[in-house]
Amino acid sequence: MSARTGSLGAALASSWALLLGFGILMLGDGLQGTLLPLRADLEGFAATLTGLVMSTFYVGFLLGSLLTPRITARVGHIRVFAAFAALASAAVLVHAVFVTAAVWIVMRFVSGFCFAGLYIVAESWLNERASNENRGQLLSLYMVVTYVGVAAGQLLLNLGAPGEFQLFVLVSVLISIAVVPLLLAAGSPPAFAGAERISLGELFRLTPLGLVSMFVVGLVTATFFALAPIYAQRLGLGIRDISYFMTAAVVGTIVLQGPIGYLSDKFDRRLVLTVVTLLTALAAAACVPATEISMTWLFAAVALFGGLAFPLYSVCIAYANDHLEPSQMIAASGALVLIGGLGAVSGPVAIAALMDHFGDAALFWSIAALHGLTGLFAIYRMLTSAPVPMERQGQSTATAVHPSGSAIDSVQYCALQEYLAAHGAAPAPEYPDAKQRD
Numbered sequence: 044m045s046a047r048t049g050s051l052g053a054a055l056a057s058s059w060a061l062l063l064g065f066g067i068l069m070l071g072d073g074l075q076g077t078l079l080p081l082r083a084d085l086e087g088f089a090a091t092l093t094g095l096v097m098s099t100f101y102v103g104f105l106l107g108s109l110l111t112p113r114i115t116a117r118v119g120h121i122r123v124f125a126a127f128a129a130l131a132s133a134a135v136l137v138h139a140v141f142v143t144a145a146v147w148i149v150m151r152f153v154s155g156f157c158f159a160g161l162y163i164v165a166e167s168w169l170n171e172r173a174s175n176e177n178r179g180q181l182l183s184l185y186m187v188v189t190y191v192g193v194a195a196g197q198l199l200l201n202l203g204a205p206g207e208f209q210l211f212v213l214v215s216v217l218i219s220i221a222v223v224p225l226l227l228a229a230g231s232p233p234a235f236a237g238a239e240r241i242s243l244g245e246l247f248r249l250t251p252l253g254l255v256s257m258f259v260v261g262l263v264t265a266t267f268f269a270l271a272p273i274y275a276q277r278l279g280l281g282i283r284d285i286s287y288f289m290t291a292a293v294v295g296t297i298v299l300q301g302p303i304g305y306l307s308d309k310f311d312r313r314l315v316l317t318v319v320t321l322l323t324a325l326a327a328a329a330c331v332p333a334t335e336i337s338m339t340w341l342f343a344a345v346a347l348f349g350g351l352a353f354p355l356y357s358v359c360i361a362y363a364n365d366h367l368e369p370s371q372m373i374a375a376s377g378a379l380v381l382i383g384g385l386g387a388v389s390g391p392v393a394i395a396a397l398m399d400h401f402g403d404a405a406l407f408w409s410i411a412a413l414h415g416l417t418g419l420f421a422i423y424r425m426l427t428s429a430p431v432p433m434e435r436q437g438q439s440t441a442t443a444v445h446p447s448g449s450a451i452d453s454v455q456y457c458a459l460q461e462y463l464a465a466h467g468a469a470p471a472p473e474y475p476d477a478k479q480r481d
Contacts (some may be wrong), residue, residue, distance in 0.1 A: 044203075056304070060224035060225070060227055061165060061168060061224070061225060062184065062185060062188050063224045064165070064220070064221045064222070064223070064224035064225035065165055065189070065192070065225070066188045066189075066191065066192045067189060067192070067220055067221040067224075068161065068165075068192070068217070068221035068225075069188070069189050069191075069192025069193055069196060069215055070192050070195055070196045070199065070217050071135075071196065071213075071214045071215075071216075071217030071218040071221065072158065072192075072196065072198045072199070072218075073192055073193045073194070073195070073196020073197055073199075074196040074200065074210065074213065074214050074217070075135060075154075075196075075214045076268050077196070077197055077200060077268070077272045077285070077286070077289050078200065078205055078210050078211070078214065078346045079096070079097065079138065079147075080093055080097060080149075080269055080270065080272045080273045081200075081205040081272045081276055081282075081285065082138075082142070082205045082206065082272070083096060083147070083198075083273075084272075084273045084277070085205060085206050085276075086142055087400055089394045089395075090270065090273060090395040090396075090398040090399045090403075091392065091395045091398075092144055092395075093270070093273060093391075093395060094266075094269060094270060094329055094391035094392045094393075094394065094395025094396070095350035095391075095392050095395070096144060096146065096147045096148050097145075097265075097269035097270075097391045098265070098269070098387070098388050098389070098390070098392050099148050099149065099151040099152045099155065100151045100152070100154055100155035100158075100162075101155055101384055101387040101388040102152055102155065102420055103151065103152035103153060103154065103155025103157075103158045103159070104155035104156065104158065104384065104387075105155075105159070105381070105384045105388070106155075106156055106159075107155060107156035107157065107158070107159030107160050107163075108159045108163065108380075108384075110156075111159060111160040111164070112163075114160070115160075115164065120164050120168070121165055121226060123160055124160070124164045124165065124222070124225065125226065126224060126228060127156075127157040127158075127160040127161050127164075128157070128161060128218060128219065128221070128222040129219075130153060130157045131153075131154055131157035131158060131161065131218050132215045132219045133212045133215075134150045134153045134154045135150075135154070135211055135215045135218065136211060136212070136215050137150050138150055138211060139208050139211035139212075140390070142178060148251055151152070157190045159282040165225055166227075171235050186300070187297075190293055190296060190297050193273070193293045194293040194294060195296075197286045197287075197289040197290040197293070198290060199213065199286075199288050200282050200283075200285065200286040201286055201451060203283060204282070205282065205470060207350070208285070212252030212257065212282075216274065217384050223410045236338075243378055243382075246363075246378050246379075249363075249366045249367065250362070250363045250365075250366040250367075251424065252313065252316070252362070252380065252420065252421055252424045253359055253362050253363030253366070254363070254382055255417060255420055256316060256320070256355065256359045256362070256384045256417055256421070257356075257359045257360075257363070257379045257383045257386070258382050258383065258385065258386040259386060259413050259414065260352075260355050260356050260359055260383060260386070261384060261385070261386030261387045261390070261411060261423065262386030262387065262389060262390035262413065263352055263386075263390065263410050263414070264353060264387065265386070265387035265388075265390050265391055266390040266391050266394045266406070266409075266410065267292065267349075267352070267410070269344075269365040269390075269391040269395075270391060270394060270395055270398065270406055271288070271289065271292070271400075271406065272285055272289060273403075274288070274398075274403050274406050274407075274432050275288045277403050278403075280338075280352050284338060287342060288341070288342060288345060291342040291343075291346040291349065292345050292346060292347075292348065292349030292350075292353075293349060294346055295345070295346035295347055295348070295349040295350030295351075296349045296350050296353040296354060298346075298350055298437055299350030299351060299354060299358075300350075300353075300354040303305060303315070303319060303351075303354040303355075303358065304354065304357060307357075307358045307361060307362075308361075311422070312358065312361060312362045312365060313362060313425060314425070315358060316355070316358050316359070316362055316421060317421035317422060317425065318420040319351055319355060319358065320355065320414050320417050320421060321415065321418035322351050323348065323351040323352045323355065323412070323414045324410075324411045324412075324414035324415040324418060325411070326344065326348040326351050326352075327348050327352070327407045327408075327410040327411035327414060328345045328407065328408065328411040329344045329347070329348075330344045330345055330348055330407040331404050331407050331408065333345075346404075348410075350405075352410075352414070356383070359379070360379060363379055371405070394406060394409045394410075397409050
């Protein structure tokens, strides 16, 4: 029986265990996402090799997104979740036992595959417990839980040394514990159905800026979480300061996500996207000289960068949807998720190679250049195409960024499955009350 209800209180009463479990899962994933590049750097991995290792997570993530609905349809939600959690927990420990690039590449792939399944299954349950009246509030609470988990996961670095075994065990324990409330809260599985098709070519014709921006946002988010810990460690920061450095970016996101989303709903969304993208370029560039001033300036600069860069995901989704008919939204959102995933796969490898060739500062210079070019493209689009009328511009839905670099909310995970199903890949959850949010 469905747990949907119009009351937020009733929805929370049936969802608190899901939110608790997901918060614990984010603790483990947040710690793991920073721990692995730090350990790789300590072991003497080149930045390019570390980028390759970290990027295989997103290859596994995309494949897991493709196959999870098929596996779930065959064996059920509970078994899928338990199996993927067990594999993800074991993969973390294998990293600590076999410290070689080849093993880590395989384990990161396994982790990405498993986490895609964990997120899809858990968040489809959460979505099923929401209704039209409380979905936005419930997903906003989910976003807060995710951000808190991400930030706290960075601070857990202070409980051990990256070169030792203890932190890997802690990640494994957190992933295992997260299973308990999530499994106990399992309700009725979502229904399955297909979705309207839309090709990438057609989507690019409708919203070229939306696709380009989504690719850059996926690339930058994944690159930051994969390589920023190495950047900080090579600056000479200790474990405590590295954890603060990474936490600052997430705190900045928490502070600015709401205001940026509000502005994008009240003004021409394309203008907001353009301005925030250009400001992100400036903030990324400012992170480099900030290292020469003081630690406080560095943390402030990276907090401003995170606060501007990561909320761009929800603005991109909202802007793209402004150009679509309601019947196209689900399939188009899935395509946008795939575009962001392709950016996440390519970013860490490409920018790590630049760091090896030009120095560690290439991390933020490259990010600044990418956002700068995107901003220039946005200005070009503003000069050559008419804006979407404000009456067609709806409300955006804030989306969360988790430490693996995949900035996808539960609606977007389901949208990805709908897109894959529409292209003959697999069945997907149906959300008959889904509507165009923008």
